[in-house]
């Protein structure tokens with residue numbers, strides 16, 4: 001979907017570039033913090049995923065210039081009418097009504113503008129739904145008022161992520177009310193599927209730098225995805241009013257290298273080997289027998305034997 005956007009990007013960037021440069025040049029020069037809001041900054045938080053880049057482009061290069069142009073046009077028309085056609089300047093008003101040319105224009109022009117917006121809007125919408133084959137699945141559950149993260153493929157059972165207390169945040173030099181006690185950890189440049197649900201009321205999982213926002217609804221599993229391009233710590237928050245402590249259930253995602261991720265999974269008592277090869281490499285029967293073995297035999301022995309051969313293939317492929 002990157003390439004689909006590229007052509008349009010070039011086209012629209014040419015049109016919008018002049019106006020945008022004046023508006024955004026200044027803020028682009030300032031050093032924006034990655035993965036968190038920058039005090040005193042304007043413009044959207046910089047992104048580190050393809051979807052976020054496309055969304056920021058859609059907002060800054062398509063929507064904003066159109067909105068600005070329409071607002072200025074309406075303002076100019078108002079000023080023109082007030083100045084030129086007030087009672088003193090225009091004592092005898094014209095008597096005509098209906099003008100076919102004008103009526104066709106003010107009907108067609110908005111339609112064309114909306115169709116133009118829809119082209120970019122739908123491309124982006126489809127891109128969000130068009131998830132590549134995921135390398136990793138994380139289940140995020142919203143609770144009143146904290147998050148739980150589970151890694152089913154790595155057999156990392158759910159752990160709880162609370163807001164980091166103020167004194168600890170200060171001591172660590174991390175942003176209070178964004179930092180969490182336990183971050184969600186994911187490898188860089190990997191497609192991460194996030195399964196999102198709510199345990200009690202509706203919450204929402206949102207990380208601005210990833211361009212991801214999705215509702216966490218009890219009794220339903222929603223799905224979204226991201227592919228972070230840069231190692232770093234990215235903060236988000238619950239984005240659905242969920243009770244008195246809604247503002248105090250931050251999301252902290254740490255994007256790390258694959259070896260660091262493997263090490264982290266090990267500290268959580270999981271293993272990074274199984275899931276991926278079973279889907280792509282191994283034949284259907286092999287994939288089918290593996291889980292039954294796991295269930296029947298001791299969980300330690302069986303999966304280790306089943307996964308030792310596909311594991312190197314997986315690390316070599318990625």
Ligand SMILES: [Cu+2]
Pocket residue numbers: 142143145202203204238239240241242246249
């Ligand atoms: Cu919430």
